[in-house]
Amino acid sequence: MADRGSDTRPPALSAGELARWVWRQLTSMRVALMLLFLLALAAIPGSVIPQRRANPLDVADFIERNPELARWYDRFGLFDVFNAPWFAAIYIALMVSLVGCILPRSRDHWRAMRAQPPRAPRRLERMPAYRRIVVDAPPDVVLAAAHAELRQRRHRTNRADDSVAAEAGHLRETGNLVFHLSLVIVLLAVALGSLFGYRGTVIVQERTGFANTLTQYDSLSAGTMFDARNLPPFALELDEFVWEVHESGPQRGTPADFEARVRFVPEPGEVEERRSIRVNEPLEVDGTLIHILNPGYAPAVTVRDADGEILAEGPVTFLPMDDNFTSEGVRKVPVGSGADIGIEAIFFPTAAFEDGGATSVFAGARNPMLLFTAYAGDLGINDGTAQSVFRLDTSEMEQLMVDGEPFRAALAIGETIEMPGGHGTVTFDGYVKWVQLQISRNSGKELALGGALLAVAGLVASLYMRRRRVWVRADEDEAGRTVVEVAGLARSGGGDLDGQIGDIADGLIARLPAPAADPVVRQG
C-alpha cells in the first residue's frame, strides 16, 4: 500500500481526473494487449471443464464425481464460462478499450485524409529514398507529368510552384479502423442473435409427425426477446429415416449416411412437399433451420391383459447407451387401481451373447432383440408430478418374480411371452427408427458474417498497405536544363520504398516529351 506518511505523495486525484486516468489506461495499447491475453486465458477453462450448454450430462457426471470441487466451480460460473459475469467483464472491457482507442483515431484519420499532403521539405536528398534526374523538359511540364504519374499511382497530391507533394496508403489506417469497428459489429450481431434466436429439439419417430409449436419441443433454449408467435407454422411427417452403417473396413459400425425423408407442409393449408434433410443439408424455412442431430431406435411392443385385450401398443423411443446402439427405455401401461404395468427394457439392434450377457455388436439392426423385465403396481402417473418418459418410478410398484427370481425375458421380433402372475402377455412387434431434429434460428447471422468479412478486408488492408509520402521537385539549373528530384519517406515499416521511388521516377521520364538527349540519372 502507499506510504501515507510520505510528503512526496502526489495530491489526491479528483473524481474527474481519476476517471480520465482510468480512461487513458483502458484505452492504452498496453492494457489492450493485457485484455487480449486475459480473454484468451479466460476462454481456456471453458474448453477444459465440461460446459452446461454443450454437455449437460458431462457436467452432471463431473458433479457426481467431484461434489466438493464442483461447488467451487459453480460459484465461479466455471460450468458456464462463456456466460459468466467475469468473462463478460473481460470482453466488455476489451470492447470499451477498442472503441475508446478507435474513435479518436477515426477522427484523426478523417482529418488526415482531408488535409493536403505536406509541402516538400527543403533538402529532399536527405530522405531515405532519393533520385535526381536531369532532363530537357521545362519544370512545369515535368511537374505536370509528375502530378499525372502520382495520380495514376493512386496518390493524393498537392501541387506547389516548384514541387508536387503526394501521399499514398491512407487505406492502411482506414483498413485498421474498419477491422476494429467490424469486430464491434460482429459482437453486436452475436449479442442480437442471443436475444432473438432460439433452438429447440424434438425426437420424431418414423411415420409420425411434428408441428412447429412450443408444446411439441423436448427442449428449448431461447433469447429473452424470443416470441413463440414468430415460430414458422410448418409441420412435417417423417416417412423414413435412412441410416446406413459401414459394414466393413476400419470404420465398421460407424454411420455412413443419414437422410430424413419427410413430407413437409410450410404453412397450414399449403401443399405438402417431399423433402429430405441430411447432415450438411438442413431444411430451411423462413430463416429457421431444421437439422438432424442424433438417431436411435424405438422398439414396438404390444401388451395384452389376461383376456387378450390390448392395453398398449406402438413404438416407444429408447435412448442409446453405446456406439452399437444398445438402447434402454420403458413402456408404461396405465391400467388403474394399482394394476398398472411397467416394462423396463433394453434393445439390442444386433444382439450377441457373450459371457452369459447380451450385448449389441453392431449399430445396424441385423438381429434385433428385446430384453425386459416388468413391474406391477401404481405408475404414479396420475398424481400430477412430471415424470420422465425414459424412467419408471418403481416406488409404488413391485417387480414380477418367477420362482423367487426377477422375471426376465428376451424376445426376437414377433415373439410373445406370458408375464407371471396373470398379468397378461408382451409381444415384441419390431421397431422403427427415430431422429432427433433441431429447429433453430440464428438471428443476426448475416450481420455477423458481413461484419467478419469486412473485418478481414480491413485486416488485409491494414497489414499490406504501405503508407508513404513522395515529393517531386523540378528546378532549372545554370545550363538551362531541368533538375528533377524525386524523394520518398515510408510511414509504415517494410516494403521496397527505394524501388517504388525508382518506378515513379521512371514513369515520370516516360511521360515527358521525347528527350533530345538521354536523361542523366543519379541515385541518391
Add this chain to the structure above:
Amino acid sequence: MDAAQLGEWSRILVSGAMGAFIVAWFAYSAALLRRPERELVTAGHSELSGPPAESPEAGELSGRTTDDGRSPAERSAAIGLSVSVVATALLAAGVLTRALAIERVPWGNMHEFSITGSLVAAVVFLAFARTRLGQALAVWLVLTLVLVLGLAVTVLYVAPGPLVPALQSYWLVIHVGMAVVAFGLFTVSAVLSGLQIAAERAARKGRATSLPESGTLDRLAYRLIAVAFPIWTIGPLILGAVWAEVSWGRYWNWDPKETWALITWLAYAAYLHARATAGWKGTKASVISLVGYGTVLFSYFAVNMIFNGLHSYGGV
C-alpha cells in the same frame, strides 16, 4: 490395387520419407558442427551502427577445403539438401497414394492432416533451402518434419476409410485446407521466432553464431504471421462458423476446438498489436509468437485427443 493396399503403400512411402529426413537431419547436423566458428557480431552491436556482418561465404571459405573446392560443411549441407529432395518426393508420393486410397482430399483426419501439412512445409523449405536463412533453418525444420511424420505413421495412423457423414462436405476442402496452410506458416514462423531469440541472446553475449541476423529473423517471422493470420481468420474461424451453421445449426458453439481456434487468434492478434502498434521487436515479440504457436499445437493435438466436443470426429 484396392484401398487397403494403397493405404499400406502410402504408409511405407511416408515412413521412407521419414527415414530419408532422418538421414538429411544427420547431414545438416554435421554441416552445422563442421562449420568453422565465425566472429559475427560483437556485444553491443546494433543493427544500424555496428560493423557490417561478415558475408556468409567468407566464413565457410576460410575453413578447410577439399579437392572440389568445397568445405566439409558445404559438402554435408549439399548431402542434406539432396536427401531432403528425395524425402520430399517420397512424401509427395505417399500423400498422393493416400489420396488415391481414400478418393478425396487427404486431410480428413490427423494422420492425413499431418502428412499433407508436412509436405507443404517440406516444399516451402526446399524453395529457400539454398539461402542462408534456409541453411540456418534446415536442422530444426527437418527435425520437426521427422517428429510429425513419426507421429503420423504411428499413433496417428488410421487405415484409409470413408468419412463420417458430417465431414462429407466441400467445406472440408476449404475449412481444413486453410487450416493446414496456416498451420504450416505458423510452424515456420515459430521456428524463426525461436532462432531469433537464440540469435539475439548470442549477439548480446557476443558469442559467435551461424544464425542469420536477429532483425532478419524477426522481420521474416512477422511477415509469415501477417500472411497466416488473415488465413486463420477466414478458414478456421469464419468459414468454420459458416460450416457449423450448416452442419450443427449454430455458427458458434464454444466447442473446445472453436474455443482454441479463437485463443490462437487472440494470441496472434496480441503479437501483431505488440509488434505493429506498440513497437515491440525482437525477443519480446518472439515470445508472444511462440505462445501463439503453443496454442496452435494444443488445439491440434490436445483438443483432438483429450476433449470430447463437436469436433471429435476430427480425432485420430
